Amino acid sequence: MQSPNSLEARTLAENLLHNLSDSLTEEEAQSLINANDNLIEDFIREMRRLCQTFGTRFRHYTEKADQLSKAGQTGGDALRNRAYRWSNLRIINFLSKQGIIPTYSFPVDSIDLEVTTGGFNTRSAVELSRDARMGITEYAPGAEVIANGRLWTSYAIAQHPREFMPPFKYKICPNCQHIEAREDDSLIPQNCQSCNTPLTGRSRTFIEPKGFITSASEPNGREPRSRRELPPQALETQLIGNAPDRLFQGTNLTKVEWAIQNAQEGRMVIINRGHGSGFVKCQCGYAHPVTNRHQQVQAHTNPYTQLECNTPPNRWRFDLAHTFHTDVLQIRCTITVPLPELPVENPTFEELEEAREGVARSASEAIRLAACELIEVPEMEVSATFRWLANACVEIILYDNVPGGAGYCSKIKDLSASELLTYAKNKILDCPDGCSTSCSRCLRSYSNQAHWDKFRRIEARSWLGELVKIKSDDQRVLKGAEEISDERAYELVEAADEIIITRNAFGDLTGGLEANNNGQELSIGEMYPVWKRLNRWLAIGKKITLVCPQYPNFQDFSMPRARRLAEAMLPHLNDGNLKLQIAASTQNSDSPSIILAQSSSNERTYLHHLTRSPAALDEIAADRMLVVKKSKNDIPALNTQDLTPDRLERPDSVQRIHLKKHQPRNLQAIFGSLINDQLSRVEIIDRYMVAAAHNIETLERFLEEFTSISGNCAGKEIKFTYGPAGNQRDHNEWKTAMQRLIKKLQRTLPEAKITPNYRGNIRQRDYHDRRIAFHSQTTRRGKPIYTTHTAELTGGIQPLMDAEQETSVFIFKVI
Structure with missing residues (x-):
């Protein structure tokens, strides 16, 4: 900004400010002068923040790669390649995507469907481009588009050497639909940051495609049919991440608080899951939605060359997404949204919840329309969504429709909460025709037509009335409370x-x-x-x-x-x-x-x-x-x-053994007290014990040292509990590896009973547990007494046997 190349632009800006000075108030003129004076400082601060964000992700990739390599596991090279490709992204696109430079100057929020005619550098005269929020669905593989009187089918995800698509892991809260998205599974919090609901189940993956292409085998498209195949709907646009609690400010309504995030912090996402199970993609770019019949990449031709593609089928599933930075206003309303009364006898729970969703949707749309009218901008400039809070309270989220933000949410926050909500209640939801749910005279508009059949105007107006009346009717103030x-x-x-x-x-x-x-x-x-x-x-x-x-x-x-x-x-x-x-x-x-x-x-x-x-x-x-x-x-x-x-004490029965790096591993010292004549069964529980050759080798070394302490385990049972695998191929390979291990152990420990136990249910909450259970049996007064001691391993068998790693063992009595 200080180079000679920018002199002309700075001169134009100064001349514009001078020419506008007569039509500006003193406050408006001073704000523009301050903005100009602070521009360089603000840009440097945002660049510093961006560098920190970039460095955090780059280090995550490289450090995890080093950890995998050090542990002898595969995947390190792939992560290093991901870090390299991440660092090789176009800086202009990166700055624009993060909202640091204007997106209208360097657009990154549109998606093209390229019509290919054969070869990697040939393009058709037909140009198809859409806002990425719509294109992520309408141009996705398998979707059909009519243009120039022809029908075009999206066949593949465009491949561009400099346009890396880093995968993101994400989970959606089952309670409030808040999305937690991170670079890796391990970074996703256990509980939803919006409502604290546990985020159980497996994460999903999304990538952000830069574009899609048709097949070179159809350079001229096809004749349109009477109707085209419509793509499945994407998930509703949602906020990724919350504003920190410290940013939420009280309003002049005691039940409403809000927080604003500028375009650098506010991040929205729209996700296309195909038919529900995501997509699969070949290395050549060909992709299609996953269906019950098509679980992996199907036989196909290369989208650029028309030649048959011989790449092995891929089963890796992912969703398509588009994220964008913009100004976001979160409005937390802490009055319960009531269940509406339905005109049916004994409505189901699902029907009641759907009706309550309609109330929240009506309120969020009314507040959006009210905000646009109050700050005098077209209604298409601001969008709204919502998510649930505890006790059926709701958080309404307004965001600028312009990627990079246009300042509308800041203007909305300059209003008082009572002014905004009262306008929504009295001007938007108070229908002059007295309609029952919604109509074009009150809540309905072109931009919210997807929700017309869900609106519940009367209940939403009543709920907003409860919110706005608490300003002047605060019982604490009426009872003598002072500020x-x-x-x-x-x-x-x-x-x-x-x-x-x-x-x-x-x-x-x-x-x-x-x-x-x-x-x-x-x-x-x-x-x-x-x-x-x-x-x-x-x-x-x-x-x-x-x-x-x-x-x-x-x-x-x-x-x-x-x-x-x-x-x-x-x-x-x-x-x-x-x-x-x-x-x-x-x-x-x-x-x-x-x-x-x-x-x-x-x-x-x-x-x-x-x-x-x-x-x-x-x-x-x-x-x-x-x-x-x-x-x-x-x-x-x-x-x-x-x-x-x-409830806060570590139980006396819990023994903690901490093994430092380079400290010799002495299993006799760790487990010797648990091995005696009464020991009847030892269960080793580790999901990945046979996942790779080094895991099996480590397990065999553990068993060799363990049996040297306990004898030949004559009459004792050794049970291996492992799994679940992440996919069917690993499932088969792990079971085969376990069978080979058991056959080997049956030769070396002929008098021991060897039992495999594969856990196939990944929904089990404890499937990541890594422990060894020692089951003993004694008799007292002729009756059997069963006792179990558990040794929890913080990292599993691998770090326990590897003196190059630090780990801990917690031993306690269970029964």
């Missing part, structure tokens, strides 16, 4: 002897432990500043009670943050200064966030958040709070149950 700052709130807390913090959520303890620049683990107080403050209050003798409907499993070995926090809280729980209590129900709008008491007073102080209370570990007091004082005798008792310290 105070966070500084005053903390002064009240500091003066109290007893602090009760009541929240609907305890806090997010998922993820790994954080470290500083030197690689040293951060303390739990550094990771969670709220705990640092609570710990200081406990140290000076204050009594603190945390009340939440549920707590994480502090004994879950997969949650190191929870374990660290448990270790920090236990001394205070044991001395009685800290209590954790489980609430019988979630907070309602009248529930306080904090209750304060002083031993010298019979009075209690209630502190309320103006809007949704944050999680206990996220924030104690907000910028603005409501405060009200009550007599102790006027306060109903909390319906709670204590969370006892033993």
Whole structure:
């Protein structure tokens, strides 16, 4: 921007500002001057952020490749190639895609269907191009398009050397439909970041194609039929990722809060799943949807040469997607959307939920249309979608239809929430014709015709009415609550002897432990500043009670943050200064966030958040709070149950053995106490124990050392539990490998009973478990006593036997 090449453009911009000065207000002129002055600084900041994003993904590919290579597993070269191709993308397209430079200057949000006439560099005079949000479906392989009086069929995904299509893994929340998309399965969180619902099941994969092509065997297309084959509908455009909770701001409606993300942060996606099972593709580009009859790439000709393609069939499935960055406004409405009354007797649950979806859809469309009218832009400039929150509340998502953003959502946020929702209620949903569901005089428009049959205008208007009336009808204010700052709130807390913090959520303890620049683990107080403050209050003798409907499993070995926090809280729980209590129900709008008491007073102080209370570990007091004082005798008792310290303790029966890198592996020292004459069965559970040659070799070394400790296992059973495999080919290969292993063991351990146990159900929640179970049998008073000890392996058999890797073993008694 400072080079001579940009001088002409900068001069034109300065002249334009000068010519407009007479027609601008002083505020408008100053905002343009500030924007010009800050342009370079803003560009550098966004480039720095972009470099961090790029570096994170590049390092993810290379580090995972190194891990696979170090473990002797395949796939490392493919990941390094992915990193190389990722770094080789066109920088202009990358900047435009990320919303840093205008998309209208460097369009990356359109998709072409190229009509090929034979060869790699030949193009037809017929040019087909569409907005990528529509083209991802209408031009997808198998779709038919009519142009120039001919019928054209999409045959393949266009192959361009510089247009890399990195695969993304994603899961869709079954509760709110929020999409979590990451570069790798391991990066997808266990719970939905929108509603905290567990994200179970297998992830799916999507790629972003740059274009599609027809087959060279049909250079002139075909004669149109009476009707063309319509492609299946894509999923609704949805937001990828949430704005952080700290960005959500209260509004002048106590049940509404919102957060805005600019085009660099706001990311939307539309996904085409074909007929439901995705697509398959050949290396030559030929692709088709997966169907019950066609599970792998079918016999075909090369789309460019018309020659028969001899590439082996591919079964890798993927979905097609288009992502785009734009301005996004998330509007959280924390009043339950009621179930409508249906004109049928005993409606089903599905019918009721579909009707409630119609209410939420009607409200989101009404708010979108209201926003467009209030900021005076055509309705096609802004789109809306929604997703569910807890307790059937809803989050309405508005986004600019212009990739890269046009600033419309920022203008909408400049309105007050009450103005926006009241306009939607009174101007959009109040039909002059009094229609029952919707009509062209109220809610229906060309842009929302796909939803006309789902609209429920009357129920949506009633629900919006509940949202807007809470501004002037706040029961807390009517009962004498006054507004105070966070500084005053903390002064009240500091003066109290007893602090009760009541929240609907305890806090997010998922993820790994954080470290500083030197690689040293951060303390739990550094990771969670709220705990640092609570710990200081406990140290000076204050009594603190945390009340939440549920707590994480502090004994879950997969949650190191929870374990660290448990270790920090236990001394205070044991001395009685800290209590954790489980609430019988979630907070309602009248529930306080904090209750304060002083031993010298019979009075209690209630502190309320103006809007949704944050999680206990996220924030104690907000910028603005409501405060009200009550007599102790006027306060109903909390319906709670204590969370006892033993729920946070590591059970005495759990033995932890940590094996450092380069530390010799001595199985006698690890498992010797579990091997005795009463041992009747040993079950080794590891999904990948026979997945590759190195896994089998490691397992054989483990068995060789193990049997040297336990003898020849005469009369004992050795059970191998493995799987499930990811596909049918691996399923067959793993079973064959296990059969070969068993035959080999039957020769070396003839007196042992060898049993294979293949787990074929990938929906089992524990299919990733890696452990060894030792089953013993004794008798007492003539009756058999069965005991099981489990040794959990944090990384499986492979790192247990590899001194080059660090791992841990947790041994505990099960029965």
